[in-house]
Amino acid sequence: MPQVDTHCPYCALQCGMTLDGSRVAPRDFPVNAGGLCQKGWTSGSLLTSPRRLTTPMIRVDGALEPVSWDFALDFVARKLTELQERHGPDAVAIFGGGGLTNEKAYLLGKFARVALGTSQIDYNGRFCMSSAAAAGTKAFGADRGMPFPVTDLKNADVVLLAGANPAETMPPFTQHLRGADLIVVDPRRTPTAELASLHLAPAPGTDLALALGILHAVVEGGHLAQSYVDARTNGFEDAWRIAASWWPERAERVTGVSAADMRLAAAKLANARNVYILTARGAEQHATGTATVGGWINLALALGLPGRAGSGYGCLTGQGNGQGGREHGQKADQLPGYRKLDDPAAREYVAGVWGVDPDSLPGPGRSTSELLEALGQEDGPKALMVFGSNVVVSAPRSQRVQDRLSALDFLVVADFVLSETAALADVVLPVTQWAEEDGTLTNLEGRVLLRRKAIDPPPGVRSDLDVLNGLARRLGRPGFPADAETVFEELRIASKGGIADYSGVSYQRLRDGEALHWPVPENDHPGTPRMFLESFAHPDGRARFVPVEHTGPAELPDDEFPLQATTGRVLQQYQSGAQTRLIKELNDVVPEAFVEVHPDTAKRAGLEEGDPARIRSRRGETIAKVRFVQSLRPDLVFLPFHFPGEQRANLFTNPALDPVSRMPEFKVCAVSLSTVDGA
Numbered sequence: 001m002p003q004v005d006t007h008c009p010y011c012a013l014q015c016g017m018t019l020d021g022s023r024v025a026p027r028d029f030p031v032n033a034g035g036l037c038q039k040g041w042t043s044g045s046l047l048t049s050p051r052r053l054t055t056p057m058i059r060v061d062g063a064l065e066p067v068s069w070d071f072a073l074d075f076v077a078r079k080l081t082e083l084q085e086r087h088g089p090d091a092v093a094i095f096g097g098g099g100l101t102n103e104k105a106y107l108l109g110k111f112a113r114v115a116l117g118t119s120q121i122d123y124n125g126r127f128c129m130s131s132a133a134a135a136g137t138k139a140f141g142a143d144r145g146m147p148f149p150v151t152d153l154k155n156a157d158v159v160l161l162a163g164a165n166p167a168e169t170m171p172p173f174t175q176h177l178r179g180a181d182l183i184v185v186d187p188r189r190t191p192t193a194e195l196a197s198l199h200l201a202p203a204p205g206t207d208l209a210l211a212l213g214i215l216h217a218v219v220e221g222g223h224l225a226q227s228y229v230d231a232r233t234n235g236f237e238d239a240w241r242i243a244a245s246w247w248p249e250r251a252e253r254v255t256g257v258s259a260a261d262m263r264l265a266a267a268k269l270a271n272a273r274n275v276y277i278l279t280a281r282g283a284e285q286h287a288t289g290t291a292t293v294g295g296w297i298n299l300a301l302a303l304g305l306p307g308r309a310g311s312g313y314g315c316l317t318g319q320g321n322g323q324g325g326r327e328h329g330q331k332a333d334q335l336p337g338y339r340k341l342d343d344p345a346a347r348e349y350v351a352g353v354w355g356v357d358p359d360s361l362p363g364p365g366r367s368t369s370e371l372l373e374a375l376g377q378e379d380g381p382k383a384l385m386v387f388g389s390n391v392v393v394s395a396p397r398s399q400r401v402q403d404r405l406s407a408l409d410f411l412v413v414a415d416f417v418l419s420e421t422a423a424l425a426d427v428v429l430p431v432t433q434w435a436e437e438d439g440t441l442t443n444l445e446g447r448v449l450l451r452r453k454a455i456d457p458p459p460g461v462r463s464d465l466d467v468l469n470g471l472a473r474r475l476g477r478p479g480f481p482a483d484a485e486t487v488f489e490e491l492r493i494a495s496k497g498g499i500a501d502y503s504g505v506s507y508q509r510l511r512d513g514e515a516l517h518w519p520v521p522e523n524d525h526p527g528t529p530r531m532f533l534e535s536f537a538h539p540d541g542r543a544r545f546v547p548v549e550h551t552g553p554a555e556l557p558d559d560e561f562p563l564q565a566t567t568g569r570v571l572q573q574y575q576s577g578a579q580t581r582l583i584k585e586l587n588d589v590v591p592e593a594f595v596e597v598h599p600d601t602a603k604r605a606g607l608e609e610g611d612p613a614r615i616r617s618r619r620g621e622t623i624a625k626v627r628f629v630q631s632l633r634p635d636l637v638f639l640p641f642h643f644p645g646e647q648r649a650n651l652f653t654n655p656a657l658d659p660v661s662r663m664p665e666f667k668v669c670a671v672s673l674s675t676v677d678g679a
């Protein structure tokens, strides 16, 4: 095939690249401007991986045996039908992913509700940015991670990054921050914190107290954007009733950040002209994640930033299609166009597009963690189909998730390699990967992108869309589209009138290079790169302050578990590592799990640099090699979560859920640290 301009398989920045076969070259696309990180540079190796699956497999006497596609799909359809006849439609569940294209996310939702009639569908985006989505929807009436283009940040005077580490997770992004004075909020001195003029390092799980303290300092310093608050928002008094008692000296006692630094941050934010506040997983992955992000949004509103040209609030999405993946219906409570599944008008409209009776559509199902917990239980699903996710590594309390998967009557996994989750399956379906198929994704700034096919898939491999088409036909629902552009044409119609309205986007416009940020409600609409400039998406056009109070982590240290642990990513690996662990150049740098520890803490536990250590919580333990980090808080350890088996950080993480977003508390739990033969 000729050279093809396309996009990276990994994160939400969706850097532009050119592929010549499997050879990667960066290209000048606005978000990356010719830059790629190490993951992007080496992504071509995914296309030639010797570990590629090329034939469907069915488990026979404990081993996976190759079979034909017809045999595999007939078998899957028969098993699903049997289980639904015996236990009801919700006996079958679907699990999707935030890396799937918009077309796949859309067709998965339709497949679940129309072909299977099950309410049991959710996806791994619950682990990624559901708290920011919930907080953004409450505050602004619509959730688009960054409601402005990434390139707007070039004109920023001050940027506050709360729980975001783009210098390590998406390095090309940081070029847009070069002109700004950076304030970074993170318990660790990350590579991003190294770039900051002010690093605020709160104790883990106290970010909301810090946001309240800075909001208090803004108001105390006379910096409240009163005319903006009066003209464009509701609810300041309710939010202030709580923040009024969070004077910085009180917040200092909770967070460990000095009151002087809080006042300095408030002054920097208030006295600059172009100011942005950006949040990411560090703010979100808590049992209080929605409230914590709400705290940062309240601060942004008090400063008059959202919806003001040259300033704003945004969330840095993580997964490649983290934004689009939560708009088209693979969430438990959602229909395409970011519509609510329990909204009668939405049900009627989408049912009309799908040609079914609105009453036949199931209601909302379980969210991700509750779904995984229910698998194989008396009133839970008996079968699960997984697309684009590796939950055995990425879910909290992952051994329990593995046990739940093993307890199922029937597990089907569609993937392009035998991930740790696929290795447990009764049926494995080998599917296409990124550059082997066309598909759209929506990046962290709400821009719809066409990730184009650059190489033919190996013989024997089919696209997920083709799999869903084949299964739907066997389940008595013919007519599911299997071609990506045809699916997108249906998605356009299904999204029309919704919050995330794609009805004016077409493959042709994307092929022509148009920059289309949703909403795009008409065929000749130019897209909406900057939202909220005139009004917010609530019916009265005003943003909402949301009263939020600091409550702290779900689990605190005690004598048995005296330290706190936090988890995150490293530059050379991505999410569960199912893709990046295939790539030698990346594995040569970070081949295995490690635990960052302050040297004094390590020595107290009898550990030296490079020693294997046992990190144990109330739920489980993991083994990782010690790395001394002098800048780390002595009461904190950090582990990356990309590694399988006994190196899984998620063996010990806390599954406590945010009450609104249902996101687990990945970012903090109580642990002990010891030598591997210690208790």
Ligand code: SF4
Pocket: 008, 009, 010, 011, 012, 013, 014, 015, 032, 035, 036, 037, 038, 039, 040, 041, 169, 170, 171, 172, 173
């Ligand atoms: Fe790919 Fe993200 Fe790296 Fe860009 S920053 S090359 S999109 S992984």
